[in-house]
Amino acid sequence: MNIEVRNQEPKEVWNMFADLNAVPRPSKKEERIIAFMVNFGKKLHLDTFVDSVGNVIIKKTATAGFENRKTVILQSHLDMVHQKNNETNFDFETEGIKMRVDGDWVTAKGTTLGADNGLGVAAIMAILASKTIEHPNLEALFTIDEETGMTGAMGLRANILEGSILLNLDTEEDDEIGMGCAGGIDITAQKNYKEEDTPKESVAITITVKGLNGGHSGMDIHRGLGNANKIMNRILYNSAIKFDASIAEVIGGGLRNAIPRESTAIIILHSSLKDSFLSETTLLIKKIKEELIVVEKNLTIELEETELPKKTLNKVTQNEFLKAVYAALNGVFKMSTTIKDLVETSNNIANITAKEGTIKIGCLTRSSSESSKFDLANSIKSAFELAGFEVSLTGNYPGWEPNINSEILAITADLYEKINGKKAKVAACHAGLECGILGKNYPKVDMVSFGPTIRGAHSPDEKASISSTQKFWKFLQEILKNIPEKQ
Structure with missing residues (x-):
């Protein structure tokens, strides 16, 4: 070749x-x-x-x-x-x-x-x-x-x-x-949590988000492409609110400067709720695909029953985690007022890992304005700190x-x-x-x-x-x- x-x-x-x-x-x-x-x-x-x-x-x-x-x-x-x-x-x-x-x-x-x-x-x-x-x-x-x-x-x-x-x-x-x-700055939010035993009479479902375009987290951020971490969080939040689902693990995204293309999560819910969960979540998946159809024609979101894990996040930590990711901005924050069609400030929620007692979330915030860069970085930092995360800002470059x-x-x-x-x-x-x-x-x-x-x-x-x-x-x-x- x-x-x-x-x-x-x-x-x-x-x-x-x-x-x-x-x-x-x-x-x-x-x-x-x-x-x-x-x-x-x-x-x-x-x-x-x-x-x-x-x-x-x-x-x-x-x-x-x-x-x-x-x-x-x-x-x-x-x-x-x-x-x-x-x-x-x-x-x-x-x-x-x-x-x-x-x-x-x-x-x-x-x-x-x-x-x-x-x-x-x-x-x-x-x-x-x-x-x-x-x-x-x-x-x-x-x-x-x-x-x-x-x-x-x-x-x-x-x-x-x-x-x-x-x-x-x-x-x-x-x-x-x-x-x-x-310029840019890395935001890393981390939190340790106590695991809980998986309840009896439960069923485990693997949720897989894949097929997204991904791309450069700076040059492609204005295109409205799907972010696998944000899509996954939306599904997990809905599952927790409506079906009292517990999260066993989440693994999504990869490199800080790449828009995440894939995410996988395992959730636990009561066996009696399985059919209604599958039915409603399938409808939610359809809505998400319709929202992104113009830019993400190959998006696939799969639900599959899997082996029951032994441990899950505790509900307090899970609630804080899901709300923090929901609150954190992803995408364009501000357009330049001096250069036409230039994105001034943005954020990419690049990677999320939640398993075995630790949650770690990585973001890359970019801006051609130093003050705006730190304004957005502090906004995202605040969202995670309110949820009990320890947050560090590193790798700052002009x-x-x-x-x-x-x-x-x-x-x-x-x-x-x-x-x-x-x-x-x-x-x-x-x-x-x-x-x-x-x-x-x-x-x-x-x-x-x-x-x-x-x-x-x-x-x-x-x-x-x-x-x-x-x-x-x-x-x-x-x-x-x-x-x-x-x-």
Whole structure:
């Protein structure tokens, strides 16, 4: 399957991408991909080193005639989101991504593709390896752990890079040039509880929510997609209120930056209520599907009798848990008042686990406004604290404030129009790019972000456009030819 990908144009990019995807690179476990990149740079006899936190930096001198141009930092992140369908048997820590071509798209077999941000990495690798592409002095910055903490960008010291222009290759629409992004903060709510014995004359029902689109918790949050944790909580709340059901366990969602696609719960109710529960809950499921039919055509919610567990949540804790999740906002909180159609602030209830005496809930709040970010985070924190949870706010990272007077923004916007015959969409995005963090240690660096079209990032439906990658590759090369001279 990967051979078919290698034969796509531009071959120099897709071959690098295939090489990259042969190396396991989940966030927090990037040792192998770091070693791979170091070996890549050294084989090219380029100045290659790893900084104190694990970022890989590879430097390449300018081609003839470009020595007096400003030095450019080319930046992408090495790690990828590791999501797979439940039925897919795949180990992200030992296996390479299995890719295939479907028309104009490259996709993966039941897993995330890693085009976010592997295509950016592959394009930089192709430039470093090329003997014909014209460019100024280059500093390739490959950061680690972008998807789960941005610790690579946060740990980059201020004296390592000399470039004055940074090209971040980590956006997902090829007609957009990014000039700003959202910051974020993680909310973790945790509570221990006493378990109760399962009552006699009870029946256990497994509830399964699956088939949702999922997607990027920033870029896709405005689409009104279903959140498996919220859907499950709605069903559990109804079951508890109307049928006095007890919860044995809940396991929903996964990564903090992915809209949860699946959730499973086991509930207990009196045997005499089984038929009425199934009848009414089936009607509720029908209503939920009707509400989401436009955006979630493949949503499936199943009810199945299962083996009776020995323990359940106690009713007091259960009531607090269900009401807290109901009260916590999920989705768009506020739209920007200064940039049209930009989500300013949002929250994703990313994962919920309730079993064996512990409930843990994880959220990711994003905003291009620092004050609004903490306003929403404190609102959600308050909802969980009122329910007796211990709540922590961690992993705070800043947004990237737009600079409408950016020199590189003007250059890239002008080039895009000349190449494509129409204007690019110059915009900020509701995603956590590393530009905001990098800008703290390198405040004088002028930055833009762009990339090829990618759909379904952070989900097993992720796919990358072949024709768009060709467009992106041409654009990137033209930008490097048009970097201004040093002043």
